[in-house]
Ligand code: B12
């Protein structure tokens with residue numbers, strides 16, 4: 001938890017030497033508390049105080065990175081229980097489990113699928129975030145071979161799952177430098193697993209079956225052994241149980257100030273599910289309620305795409321809708337005689353419309369009005385997408401200079417604007433397009 | 449050893465109102481069963497710190513006019529039942545719905561513009577075909593809503609229907625009809641805590657007890673505004689539990705209507721291969737919209753596809769199971 005100015009003052013030299021640029025140590029402490037000064041400005045703070053201050057200013061839930069390079073997954077560092085209180089910052093990584101018992105050809109095919117899976121939504125690329133390789137065979141060599149076989153096939157972050165330290169090390173050797181997530185340290189094996197985590201500089205999952213006190217104890221011991229990057233598995237698998245325990249963990253970290261539980265959490269929605277469908281619904285639950293890493297047992301585009309969409313929704317900043325810049329966009333090389341469609345700069349609206357216009361193949365001008373990131377009806381209801389604003393954008397973005405006609409197509413949902421718009425844009429013909437973007441291609445076919 | 453971890457418990461002071469839909473013969477209606485929702489004094493499914501006397505309920509939506517613009521996936525399942533609201537309702541009960549939501553689309557002035565008598569007859573027919581409680585929604589045009597809902601309220605006197613939508617434009621007439629004939633209302637506002645409270649205040653001013661008001665906070669589908677409705681619902685529920693009386697209505701969410709409008713569930717031509725199998729994707733769209741709303745506090749989710757009903761019932765059961 002954040003320290004107050006007075007708490008910080010107690011850790012300063014209290015000599016008021018002014019070298020930090022502040023008249024007194026207390027004034028400096030106040031600046032520090034408000035994050036308006038850097039501790040390094042005071043040359044006299046003791047090492048002990050530095051350590052204490054660093055610990056106190058660490059985020060309540062540690063930010064943990066899995067993997068290296070561009071695709072590394074960073075989770076944790078959340079600051080609220082509900083997204084409306086601020087926002088959620090680090091969307092959960094969606095991993096897919098691959099057992100080392102799967103025949104090599106099938107395993108390679110799955111890895112290729114996971115590696116290549118990608119889909120764009122509202123201008124953002126969605127993809128799978130990692131592969132969890134499980135030593136289901138119990139054989140260390142087979143596990144190591146599977147990990148080795150990942151080399152060159154994908155740079156997706158890895159999670160290595162093995163019960164014994166020997167098998168784990170065999171796998172880690174093949175993934176050296178890749179910072180895979182180690183699964184897992186328990187009361188029985190934590191000494192060996194923690195040693196491996198240190199040796200291979202890899203984050204470590206800490207697991208205790210359904211007992212948060214035991215879990216906290218374990219993370220403290222492991223931390224004392226020098227491992228900082230941990231992920232929690234509270235060991236609960238039922239739907240109700242995970243909701244409860246993940247909520248409790250988030251509260252303990254944020255409100256209870258329990259540092260020993262201030263780590264991201266990994267879940268396995270398939271382990272207690274009776275069907276793939278149930279696994280997906282549970283994964284969705286874990287996206288909304290507090291997972292950092294979600295390990296799926298099955299991969300199929302129809303299942304994963306909805307989850308990735310939900311992940312994008314829940315982790316969108318409530319204060320800032322995803323937006324595109326207003327302006328006149330060219331789709332498929334429009335000519336002076338091409339149609340002009342107008343819509344808002346809410347990303348979702350823009351991409352729905354632009355996608356359909358592009359799909360239609362018809363060269364088209366798309367005029368994007370600055371609705372402050374609101375959809376058509378929301379913008380209309382809030383006065384951010386009205387006749388005056390549309391008319392202003394037509395001129396501001398130089399539409400008349402680009403076309404040899406005076407026809408403007410408005411969204412069907414705001415058909416009521418056409419009269420006013422004709423007044424705002426004298427001499428223009430205002431046409432009402434379809435209500436849904438899906439119907440735009442058909443509409444454009446007959447446009448003349 | 450560190451001291452044992454103390455599990456933090458939220459001590460809420462408020463609770464959600466308990467509301468019963470439908471009336472059996474004993475209570476002046478004809479329903480075979482009634483459905484009670486609400487009554488919880490804790491956040492969704494967190495029974496470790498409060499009590500949740502009733503599971504959320506699952507409704508299926510039916511209409512009194514062939515839904516031309518519905519997704520082919522829905523049309524394929526329901527087939528000719530889509531032309532017969534009574535038979536459609538019977539089937540909806542069979543596939544596990546707890547409640548039927550009947551939308552009187554045919555009354556829309558820009559559609560068939562059928563009259564109040566037609567609406568009343570449709571409601572009678574549906575009541576005759578199913579023993580489940582009914583929510584009856586007008587066509588969504590304020591004047592016409594008033595006209596048909598008044599007739600429906602009278603024709604189904606004592607059945608404890610929920611009449612909707614009761615919005616700022618038409619609440620007076622709908623509330624008066626509910627008051628006169630022993631029904632409930634569905635108070636709908638656009639994703640806004642204060643608008644929801646205001647409407648509840650207006651309704652209370654007309655002396656309709658708040659245990660006869662359901663609240664529809666407006667639903668955004670997965671990928672189409674879900675995050676907004678999710679957060680408004682969480683805020684409403686937290687306000688309810690902190691004791692704000694005008695936010696303590698059970699929440700009803702029109703999930704199917706929104707989720708099946710999404711391109712992902714509606715069509716399969718010209719969509720990316722990465723969207724995967726259409727049918728699975730379509731059902732997921734409805735199920736994930738519903739399950740996420742349930743986590744935010746939905747007490748009734750209104751669906752359109754029976755496969756989603758089965759999945760959401762299982763989801764609710766496993767979230768309730770301690
Ligand atoms: C999410 C949402 C919000 C979010 C904002 C989201 C955003 N960034 O815009 C929030 C919660 C902030 C919000 C606020 C409000 N909202 Co609002 N909101 C919605 C909701 C649920 C979804 C909107 C959405 O994102 N749609 C998806 C996008 C892609 O749709 P779209 O922009 O219309 O684009 C589609 C079509 O129009 C078409 N299209 C788009 N452009 C073009 C162009 C052409 C040429 C063509 C042919 C087609 C076309 O293609 C797209 C895909 O089909 C709707 C209800 C609903 N379920 O639809 C209500 C809704 C739009 N909101 C409404 C209202 C009233 C409000 C508020 C005024 C309430 C209030 N007083 O607080 C405020 C206004 C904002 C403010 N003052 O701050 C009303 C509008 C009523 C009306 N008929 O005018 C709605 C319809 C809810 C309702 N039923 O009452 N809202």
Ligand code: SF4
Pocket residue numbers: 012013014015016017018019020021022023024025028041042043044045
């Ligand atoms: S430099 Fe350090 S010791 Fe000197 S006044 Fe500032 S805080 Fe105090």
